[in-house]
Amino acid sequence: MPANAQLERIFREMAAVLELTGASGFRVNAYARAARVMSDLTVDVALLADRKSLLAIDGIGDGTAKKIIQYLDTGAVQEHQELLEEIPHGLLEVLKIPGLGPRSVRILWKQGGVTDVASLTRSLETGELEKLPRMGAKTISNIRDSIAFVASSKGRARLGEALPLAERIVEFLEAVDGATRIQYAGSLRRGCETIGDIDILASTTRPGVLHRAFQGMPGVIKVLVAGETRSSVRLEPGIQVDLRVVEPASFGAALLYFTGSREHNVALRERAIRMKLHLNEYGLTGDEPVAAATEAEVYAALGLPYIPPELREVRGELDLTETPPLIELGDIRAELHAHTIASDGGQTIEELARCAIARGYHTIAVTDHSPSSGQANGLSPDRLLEHIDAIKAADAKIPEITILAGAEVDILADGHLDYDDDHLARLDVVIASPHSALRQDADAATTRLLAALRHPLVHVLGHPTGRLINSRQGLQPDLARLIEAAVEHGTALEINANSRRLDLRDTHVRAAVEAGALIAVNTDVHRAENFDELRYGIMTARRGWLRPEQCVNTWSSRKLLEWLRNR
């Protein structure tokens, strides 16, 4: 959906320019919000090209609707282009340097002649900056550090990198004298696919000791903030970690606050104000304290059910009247996507089965690659037949679990599958996935994936877009049409839990769930330890509001087998 992405960029840039030119912060916020709406939209904005549909979206008013329509009509937004002419383009990069906000960048530009990061660096070296207001030695040193940090940083960390790191930090802090409760919060707790920084919340009888331990942790390369209640450090891999210490009595309010999202918090505060109450990280108060110890208490006092962290994105969760029974890790009873040494996996069929048994699964499907995935040692049709025999033999040998014979079949660029129907018909489960030609245009991708979804022998569409987080965009099919076909044909859409993939992504899952499509949450096992990545898939599923009954991996053995046979 290129139009959505373009409009997101346009509104984001408009917000940035307006900040620099000193427009009202509320106007800036409005554009930033419009950008976010564009990124959250699961349908092509071109389908909403009339004023009425656009105005129905929260955060889109008259002005934004006009600009969207103008973009769809002409391919550009006039006011956006006019705004860009008002500032040197490189200034937008300067604004991204931590510690430099709109006020400072404006002064650098207007009074210091800074137009981009390069000219800022030159001014730092020549000492020009010292002449500007509020530019002391410390500030200049910090700017220098921040420029180096931005240059070396890889940007946002993947959930699969940040979560294990956060768990190690929590473990480290729990061992510090006086610590009573340590928990990570922020976008990590919400299960976002990438993480800007790690937020840790703590209660302790000895705050000073905890802060010092935190600032001296292994891997800390710079202490950014060292306050009474807040510490902030930069770690070696280029990730920032914030520690906040609170009283146990307000742990819930603080956890709520530091889990965010910011938009969710703002909405809660506005709700509090309407109820003549006041919400901050210390609690919900009226004439006297109302709630603070637990998140559930605060929500209840605001007339809301407990809202799971993954839903806190202002995507409709504030209209809930009860907590939805979202899927949980423990609901998963079957893994339907796993590789063995026959293709590019590291385990034998039996080793794979033992891992699955250890996790309490009733079923594991062996789904090795098809021939077109040459680099993954995909199985030729003949090898597939032999492999099926080996799987059946293992199934007979190991009674504690059902081992299904399957394959992960390549969906070729034109939509044809990599095995003929005779071979596919011999399999218990067929995952069809795109692995090559991942740069084809949106129409070709839609046609290709629709062909697989409609194929009567395909059970699951595997990692539908083929994207890799932070490194490959993947296909950009018309998701709405894929979902429609998936519902019509009873084909499941996969959430590939591999933390580099998370494909479908959260917003796609949400759209699929609302349309009533079946979802498969699979780990795409290649090594024993991959089973542990399931949690990332579950977080993504929860962010998509998935309930267990809509996920085929939660079904009883009987129901699952029935579905597989009757497809």
Place this chain on the structure above:
DNA sequence: GCCGTTTTCGGCCCGACTGTTTTCAGTCG
């Protein structure tokens, strides 16, 4: 620029910390 269980005009979340100043502006989350 958006929005309405006070409002179609007049609001729009709140607190910690830093650095440069002497009482607070700017940034961040």
